[in-house]
Amino acid sequence: MDDLNPQVQKIIERNQRVELDKAWEMSWARRIFITLITYLIAWVWLILIHEPKSWLKAFVPVAGYILSTLTLPPLKNWWIKRKTE
Numbered sequence: 423m424d425d426l427n428p429q430v431q432k433i434i435e436r437n438q439r440v441e442l443d444k445a446w447e448m449s450w451a452r453r454i455f456i457t458l459i460t461y462l463i464a465w466v467w468l469i470l471i472h473e474p475k476s477w478l479k480a481f482v483p484v485a486g487y488i489l490s491t492l493t494l495p496p497l498k499n500w501w502i503k504r505k506t507e
Contacts, residue, residue, distance in 0.1 A: 460484050
């Protein structure tokens with residue numbers, strides 16, 4: 423019985439880590455960080471290739487990313503519902 427308690431504690435700790443990872447994956451902090459990094463990389467690239475209005479055109483990949491983060495949760499729920507029926 424003494425061996426069981428450390429094993430249960432390890433499972434509890436693992437579950438806490440998994441829950442925090444899930445929370446990070448869905449957090450707005452992560453989405454905003456990725457959005458900013460995506461914009462900066464696109465903007466720098468457009469500047470390097472001498473694209474006019476690079477600051478404006480850099481919003482295109484950012485818009486795609488934001489739209490995908492907004493549409494994926496409903497799509498995931500639909501997919502899960504189909505698989506569980």
